[in-house]
Each structure stands twice: as structure tokens, then as C-alpha cells.
Amino acid sequence: MxxxxxxxxxxxxxxxxxxxxxxxxxxxxxxxxxxxxxxxxxxxxxxxxxxxxxxxxxxxxxxxxxxxxxxxxxxxxxxxxxxxxxxxxxxxxxxxxxxxxxxxxxxxxxxxxxxxxxxxxxxxxxxxxxxxxxxxxxxxxxxxxxxxxxxxxxxxxxxxxxxxxxxxxREAMLRTVTDQGTDLVTVLNRQGFVLYQSGGARLLLGRSAKDVTGRAALNVVHPDDLERVQEAFAALGRVPDSTVNLTFRALHRDGRVLWLEARGRNLLHEPAVRGVVVHSRDVTAQQRDRRFLERRVQELTLMHETSLQLQRAQTVQEVACRVVQLIEERLGHPFVRVASLDADGSLVTLARETGGPSEPVATGFAGECLRLGRSVLVGDVRLDPLYERPGGAHGDRVRSELVTPLRVAGQPWGVLAVESPEVDAFDDGDRQALETVAGQVGAALANVLLLADLRGSRDELRRAYDQTIEGWARALDFRDRETEGHSQRVTELAVSLARRMGLRGEQLVHLRRGALLHDIGKMGIPDAILLKPGPLDEEEWAVMRRHPEMALSLLEPIEFLRDALDIPSAHHEKWNGRGYPAGLAGEEIPLAARIFAVIDVWDALRHDRPYRPAWDAARARALLEAESGEHFDPAVVRAFLAWLDEADGQVLDGGKGHVS
Missing domain, CATH: 3.30.450.40 (GAF domain)
Incomplete structure (x- = not known):
């Protein structure tokens, strides 16, 4: 089991x-x-x-x-x-x-x-x-x-x-009366000529027994099956008492094509027979049913596979290409296309075997389909005045066409069309199958269009968030009397260093937002302290050191900024545990805050301040090396200095040749 x-x-x-x-x-x-x-x-x-x-x-x-x-x-x-x-x-x-x-x-x-x-x-x-x-x-x-x-x-x-x-x-009862119940009994000699044929010949093939006796029996076999029947008869004749079962097409006297199921037995060695006995019956209806079932399996498999494939599609173009490929592969229709209804009333082909231009909606079978709101099936397009030869290499080969409308949320969206080089290639079963597929396509299109709208709304919202954050950062620079562009500068440097250290995707997004808002807590510091020209006393420093906690209180209620709190709340922590506000040490400090601490100090040293002029690169570098393992994470300092060396002497700051 x-x-x-x-x-x-x-x-x-x-x-x-x-x-x-x-x-x-x-x-x-x-x-x-x-x-x-x-x-x-x-x-x-x-x-x-x-x-x-x-x-x-x-x-x-x-x-x-x-x-x-x-x-x-x-x-x-x-x-x-x-x-x-x-x-x-x-x-x-x-x-x-x-x-x-x-x-x-x-x-x-x-x-x-x-x-x-x-x-x-x-x-x-x-x-x-x-x-x-x-x-x-x-x-x-x-x-x-x-x-x-x-x-x-x-x-x-x-x-x-x-x-x-x-x-x-009913056939079993007939067999009892008519010697094994066959519709037609034929006895052939070794060469395949008719020695005897029962009276069913006229009913089955439109020929009397007198017409066929002495003639080659294989004359009634359809040309496409003749070689196969000849091989089977030759093999049967080589082995006494052997049998063969064969289904093949035969030609009625009036030109109709029939399917015969025949069972032959080699009795050439029997003195009473001296021939090959063939019992035949008409199985045309059964063959038609068999082909119907085979097509039904194809259609069911197509619908199942269509459902699976369209679930994976992410764009309108991908939906169109997948359904074209599936119909071509599963149903064997050579020419398939998906077209969408454009704003100007034309149909734009999204996917087909050879591609194609847009066409006016008011003409052709596709236009008729959209006007009527239902499928259009044409047995021979060349006899229909609506036919317009499509573009591409197969245009002259099209003889029949089936077009069904595509709807999204109940509204006309486009068409799904199949074409064939054969006359009357499609029937009502094909129409039903194509309409089912069209329904699946419409549902898939609704999903991908909704996802596209949601992605667009999400991206617009994210841009609005980031523009708001950048505005806050500029306002903070003005209030704190920082050098122009300080927040943008340290943000870009911090993101670049973080990327070099292996951070990716959303990690960089949150780091960037946190860097822009690193001093947002200073909004709660009184101007008398924040803007004091001289050194702060102990009481004033106690107030100043509260700005990371103020940042946490300010930003934590904002859901989309909760993952960006590491830098505003912890960029004044020190590797040796002597920083503030929480006295975190080593890797207890979030990595984003450890990266930003190095960048923030570097930028502050390399730019003028009211209380001192800017340091040169060598002096600033020496301080970072001295504070590695004390103030700063050694691994972050090593990564930054390696980046500085790769810059070939250029200074990493926005005003003097920023290297990213």
C-alpha cells in the first residue's frame, strides 16, 4: 500500500x-x-x-x-x-x-x-x-x-x-442466430481474394456478395490504413490457426468512411475451409465516442493545467503567454492568440504564435464576438464576409476560427481566439472548453491586475513615507545647526558601509530610515540646552542624554518605523558598555547602530563645528583606530578603514568626493 x-x-x-x-x-x-x-x-x-x-x-x-x-x-x-x-x-x-x-x-x-x-x-x-x-x-x-x-x-x-x-x-442475441454474431463473414484465399461473403456485405459496405466474390478484399480498405492491414494479413497467413484483431477504416460504396473491427483466423490448413475467415462489424459509432472521450480527457487536463499555470502568473503578459502555450500544446490547435481591448477601442495582441498588430474592434470575428458578448464559431472563414486575413505567416492557411470573449470582473477585457487550417475544425464541445478556459483566464487577469494596483499603491505610500522622513531630517539639521546635508550624508555613507558588510533588502531600507532619523529625539530637548554655545553642565547633559529614549517614545507608535528604531535608540551606545541610554555592550548593540556610530563620528570630525574646525582624514582615522574596541565595534572599524583604503586616498564625505 x-x-x-x-x-x-x-x-x-x-x-x-x-x-x-x-x-x-x-x-x-x-x-x-x-x-x-x-x-x-x-x-x-x-x-x-x-x-x-x-x-x-x-x-x-x-x-x-x-x-x-x-x-x-x-x-x-x-x-x-x-x-x-x-x-x-x-x-x-x-x-x-x-x-x-x-x-x-x-x-x-x-x-x-x-x-x-x-x-x-x-x-x-x-x-x-x-x-x-x-x-x-x-x-x-x-x-x-x-x-x-x-x-x-x-x-x-x-x-x-x-x-x-x-x-x-442485443448483439449477443443476434450472434446466436447469425453464427458468432458478426455483421459480416468473409472467407479469403491466401492471396486475399474473396471466396465467400455473407449477406451483410450490402448493408455494411453497399456491395452484394456477388459484386465482391473473386475480387481483392483489401480494395475496400481506406488508403491510409492499407499498409497496416496488408502487414497484418501477411503475418496471419504465415502461422496456421493464428488469429489477429484489427480496427481500420473502410470505404462504403457511396464514399462514406466506416470503422470496422475485424477478427481474422487462419484456417487455410482446414480441408473444409481452406481460407482465412474474417468476422467484421461496424464500430464507427464507438470510434466516434472514443475520440470524444480522448478529447474530453485532453480538455479536462487542459483545464487542470491551466488552473495550475495561471496561479503562478504574475503579470498580464505572463497570463496571456501561458494560456497560448497551453492550448497549443494540449489541444494541438496551431494558431492561438490573446488580445486585450485598448482604451481607443482597438484590440492589441498580447500573445500569439507569430505576434500581430492591433486591429479595429469594429471589424472581424473578434469585433463581432465583443459586440455580441458571446463566442463566435466559423466553419469556413473564406465564406464569411466578416473575415479579414490576419497578419503573419499563417494568414493564408486559416480556414476556421473560434473566438470567445474575455471578461474581468464582469466587464469586456479582450478575446481568446483559436484558428485552424482545416474547415470545420471546431464544434460546440470546443466552444464550451474554450469558454471554460476563458473564465479561468479572466479570473487570473483579475488577480494580477489587483496585485499590480496594490503594488503601485504600496510603492506610492512607501515613497510618501520616505519623503516625509527626509523632510524631518532636514528640519532636524536646521534646528540643531548641523552642517547642511549632515543627515543625508551620514545616511548614504551608513547604507554603503552596511551593504559592504552584507546587509541586504529590507535591512538596508530600515537602516536608511533609522539613519535619517538618528537625532529625532532632540525634538524634545529645550533650545536653551540644544543650542547652548558653550559646554553643557551635568544637569544639561542628563537632559541631552535622554534624546535616544525620546526617539523611542516618538517613533515606536508608528508601525512602519518600528523596524527602524535601532539607530535612533542605540547609536550612542559604546562597545565597552559605557555609552547611553541603556549601557549596552558588544553585540548587545544592534548592528545597524554599531555601523552608524562609526559613520556619525567620522562625518562630525571631517566637518566644521561652531566650537572647532574640521579634522583632516589622517587625524580622524587615527581616532577611529584608537577607539576601536572601546567606543566602536572593531569589525565595523576594520570594514570602514578597508573601504577608506580602497578609495585610494579620497575622503569619504559628501563635500569632498563621496565614494560609495
């Missing part, structure tokens, strides 16, 4: 192959349930088939339990039938707190701890249900979003086979 669920794509492919390999309704129920139960590691499996409007009886089961017979009949509520028909499925723990039914029908009595349930449906009709029970928790099954797709395929196959069972029952 499996211990974990396969991925959705693997599960869909494996179950689809298994279901399509079954030849009867009973096999489809039994073998399908067995395969899915074993694949997912279920302990019990129940498949119920609909027998009346609300009643479903057990059609197949997997595993054994003495109480299983209690669940032989299910009664389905109308609301749940509607959900299952829409492709809803559940994967949930047992017992469910929402269970309201009789206790004896609770799956917990079967030892179940987890339930997976989905419907088998054919269009709007619920054909049956599947319940898989697990005697252990299985949260890994909660992501199997393809169960709705599997239920649609399974239900469609069941409905088809049920109808075919009735046909086969």
Missing part, C-alpha cells in the same frame, strides 16, 4: 489510463476502485451507483469489514448532489464534528480516521460516488485537486458503457 499521496499530475495520468483500459461497466467500477484504493493506500473503498433520484446502491467495494453491509444503500441530499456534480470533493478527518446522521452509519464505526469523497458525474447528472476510508490520519491527501477531474471522466465513461451494454446485449 502507498503511504503518501502521489502528486496530482501523476494521479490523474495513472487513473485515466486505468479507467480507459476497462471494457465493461462492472470492470470500470471494480478495477477503478481497486486501483485508486491501492494507489492512495485506502483501507476500505465504496463505490455507489445511482438507482433513483436520491438513492445510491453499492456497485463495488474494496477491503472487508463486518459492518460494511450497513452502507450498501446511500441516500443523498439534493444540496450535496449539486456540490458533487460541480466537482466538489472532500478530504477530512473522521469522525466529523458536522456529522448529523444516524450513529450506525458513521464511518467511524468502520475504524475510519480519514475520509476522501468525490462524485462520478456526466455533465449535470451525478452517476455515483466514491468514498475511500483510511484507518489513520491522512492530511497528505488534502491537496488532490484532480479528484473532481477524475470524477468527471469516470462518470462519463460509466454513462457511455451503460448505454453500450444494452447494445452488446
Amino acid at each position: 502507498s503511504t503518501s499521496a502521489p502528486d496530482s499530475e501523476t494521479l490523474l495520468l495513472a487513473v485515466t489510463r486505468k479507467l480507459l483500459a476497462q471494457s465493461s461497466e462492472n470492470e470500470l467500477c471494480r478495477e477503478g476502485l481497486t486501483f485508486l484504493s491501492e494507489l492512495l493506500g485506502a483501507d476500505l473503498g465504496l463505490l455507489h451507483l445511482r438507482v433513483s433520484e436520491h438513492e445510491y446502491t453499492l456497485g463495488a467495494s474494496w477491503g472487508e469489514h463486518p459492518l460494511l453491509d450497513v452502507h450498501r444503500v446511500q441516500v443523498m441530499e439534493p444540496e450535496w448532489v449539486t456540490l458533487l456534480t460541480a466537482g466538489t470533493w472532500i478530504s477530512a478527518a473522521v469522525p466529523s464534528p458536522e456529522w448529523r446522521g444516524p450513529p450506525e452509519r458513521n464511518y467511524a464505526r468502520l475504524g475510519a480516521q480519514h475520509l476522501v469523497n468525490f462524485g462520478l458525474f456526466n455533465g449535470p447528472d451525478l452517476v455515483g460516488t466514491v468514498n475511500l476510508l483510511f484507518n489513520r490520519p491522512r492530511p497528505d491527501l488534502n491537496g488532490l485537486g484532480v479528484l473532481g477531474t477524475i470524477g468527471a471522466l469516470w462518470g462519463t465513461l460509466l454513462s457511455r458503457m451503460k448505454a453500450e451494454e444494452g447494445v452488446r446485449a
Whole structure:
């Protein structure tokens, strides 16, 4: 048994192959349930088939339990039938707190701890249900979003086979009367000429037995299948009593193409026969149904893959390109395009095989589609006056076209179009499939457009925040009588040094904001102290040292600045623990504050102050080296001095050749 669920794509492919390999309704129920139960590691499996409007009886089961017979009949509520028909499925723990039914029908009595349930449906009709029970928790099954797709395929196959069972029952009675029940019996000699043919020849191929006797039987085989049939007949003739089964196309006398299923047996060695006996029957309808089911699987796979791919798309262009590629790959349509409705009323092609210019909305099938608000299907474009040959290399090859509108939030947004070089390449099934895909595309476009609006609003808000912060920084410089541009200068230097030391992304954003606002706490310092021309006394210093705490009180209530508090609150802390306001030491001091402390002192030393002239680079450097390990983090000093050396003698300050 499996211990974990396969991925959705693997599960869909494996179950689809298994279901399509079954030849009867009973096999489809039994073998399908067995395969899915074993694949997912279920302990019990129940498949119920609909027998009346609300009643479903057990059609197949997997595993054994003495109480299983209690669940032989299910009664389905109308609301749940509607959900299952829409492709809803559940994967949930047992017992469910929402269970309201009789206790004896609770799956917990079967030892179940987890339930997976989905419907088998054919269009709007619920054909049956599947319940898989697990005697252990299985949260890994909660992501199997393809169960709705599997239920649609399974239900469609069941409905088809049920109808075919009735046909086969009638054929069985006919076989009893007509010697093994074939529509046509033909006996051929070794060279393939007709020795005998039953009366069904006229009904099946429009030719009487008299017309074909003595003639080559392979004359009625379609040219595209002739080589394959010849090879099979030659192989059959080489081995006595061997048999071969073959399905091929044949030509009716009136030119129609039929599909024949033939079983041949080599009885050339039998004296009473001396020929190859071929029993043939018309399977044209079955082939048509088979092609319908194959296309249905393609469409379901496309819709599932479209959902997955469009969830990953981040832009309108990416949505358009992904859906074009998916339709080309999954459905084999060679020419696909997505076009958006521009403000001037024209259609602008976003993605297609060869690209293309914009076109007026008032012309062509795309314009007609948008005017009518519904899909437009054209069997032969050259017979329609609306047709305008598209640009690109394939323009002359287009013979049929299908266009469906794209809507975003209920409003016309553009079109999704497919074109084919074949006449009548599309039917109503294709239209329905394309409209489903168009709905998925519209939902994806709504998401990416909303995200784009949100990103734009976020970026505008962030710019407004940063402009406000820069205004505060300039105001602080003016009030504190700093040299012009001090806050901007130390900010840029601090960001550059932090980047050299490995800080990235949001770390640099918060460091930059904190650096701009490093002295915001001085807004609370009285002018008499802040602007005092002489030295401060002890009481005045006590007030001045409170400005980091004031910064914290001022900025902490502002949510978008909470991650930028390290520098305003801690840039006066010292590596040796003798700084203020908290007396932090070593790496207790936030890294951003340690970086800024070096930059702030460097800039202060390199510029004139009212109480002293600017220091030269050598003297300022010597102070940093002397205070490394005392005032400053040694690692930050080393990084800064290395940067200074790389600058080849240039001074790192905004007024004298800032190096970044």
C-alpha cells in the first residue's frame, strides 16, 4: 500500500489510463476502485451507483469489514448532489464534528480516521460516488485537486458503457442466430481474394456478395490504413490457426468512411475451409465516442493545467503567454492568440504564435464576438464576409476560427481566439472548453491586475513615507545647526558601509530610515540646552542624554518605523558598555547602530563645528583606530578603514568626493 499521496499530475495520468483500459461497466467500477484504493493506500473503498433520484446502491467495494453491509444503500441530499456534480470533493478527518446522521452509519464505526469523497458525474447528472476510508490520519491527501477531474471522466465513461451494454446485449442475441454474431463473414484465399461473403456485405459496405466474390478484399480498405492491414494479413497467413484483431477504416460504396473491427483466423490448413475467415462489424459509432472521450480527457487536463499555470502568473503578459502555450500544446490547435481591448477601442495582441498588430474592434470575428458578448464559431472563414486575413505567416492557411470573449470582473477585457487550417475544425464541445478556459483566464487577469494596483499603491505610500522622513531630517539639521546635508550624508555613507558588510533588502531600507532619523529625539530637548554655545553642565547633559529614549517614545507608535528604531535608540551606545541610554555592550548593540556610530563620528570630525574646525582624514582615522574596541565595534572599524583604503586616498564625505 502507498503511504503518501502521489502528486496530482501523476494521479490523474495513472487513473485515466486505468479507467480507459476497462471494457465493461462492472470492470470500470471494480478495477477503478481497486486501483485508486491501492494507489492512495485506502483501507476500505465504496463505490455507489445511482438507482433513483436520491438513492445510491453499492456497485463495488474494496477491503472487508463486518459492518460494511450497513452502507450498501446511500441516500443523498439534493444540496450535496449539486456540490458533487460541480466537482466538489472532500478530504477530512473522521469522525466529523458536522456529522448529523444516524450513529450506525458513521464511518467511524468502520475504524475510519480519514475520509476522501468525490462524485462520478456526466455533465449535470451525478452517476455515483466514491468514498475511500483510511484507518489513520491522512492530511497528505488534502491537496488532490484532480479528484473532481477524475470524477468527471469516470462518470462519463460509466454513462457511455451503460448505454453500450444494452447494445452488446442485443448483439449477443443476434450472434446466436447469425453464427458468432458478426455483421459480416468473409472467407479469403491466401492471396486475399474473396471466396465467400455473407449477406451483410450490402448493408455494411453497399456491395452484394456477388459484386465482391473473386475480387481483392483489401480494395475496400481506406488508403491510409492499407499498409497496416496488408502487414497484418501477411503475418496471419504465415502461422496456421493464428488469429489477429484489427480496427481500420473502410470505404462504403457511396464514399462514406466506416470503422470496422475485424477478427481474422487462419484456417487455410482446414480441408473444409481452406481460407482465412474474417468476422467484421461496424464500430464507427464507438470510434466516434472514443475520440470524444480522448478529447474530453485532453480538455479536462487542459483545464487542470491551466488552473495550475495561471496561479503562478504574475503579470498580464505572463497570463496571456501561458494560456497560448497551453492550448497549443494540449489541444494541438496551431494558431492561438490573446488580445486585450485598448482604451481607443482597438484590440492589441498580447500573445500569439507569430505576434500581430492591433486591429479595429469594429471589424472581424473578434469585433463581432465583443459586440455580441458571446463566442463566435466559423466553419469556413473564406465564406464569411466578416473575415479579414490576419497578419503573419499563417494568414493564408486559416480556414476556421473560434473566438470567445474575455471578461474581468464582469466587464469586456479582450478575446481568446483559436484558428485552424482545416474547415470545420471546431464544434460546440470546443466552444464550451474554450469558454471554460476563458473564465479561468479572466479570473487570473483579475488577480494580477489587483496585485499590480496594490503594488503601485504600496510603492506610492512607501515613497510618501520616505519623503516625509527626509523632510524631518532636514528640519532636524536646521534646528540643531548641523552642517547642511549632515543627515543625508551620514545616511548614504551608513547604507554603503552596511551593504559592504552584507546587509541586504529590507535591512538596508530600515537602516536608511533609522539613519535619517538618528537625532529625532532632540525634538524634545529645550533650545536653551540644544543650542547652548558653550559646554553643557551635568544637569544639561542628563537632559541631552535622554534624546535616544525620546526617539523611542516618538517613533515606536508608528508601525512602519518600528523596524527602524535601532539607530535612533542605540547609536550612542559604546562597545565597552559605557555609552547611553541603556549601557549596552558588544553585540548587545544592534548592528545597524554599531555601523552608524562609526559613520556619525567620522562625518562630525571631517566637518566644521561652531566650537572647532574640521579634522583632516589622517587625524580622524587615527581616532577611529584608537577607539576601536572601546567606543566602536572593531569589525565595523576594520570594514570602514578597508573601504577608506580602497578609495585610494579620497575622503569619504559628501563635500569632498563621496565614494560609495
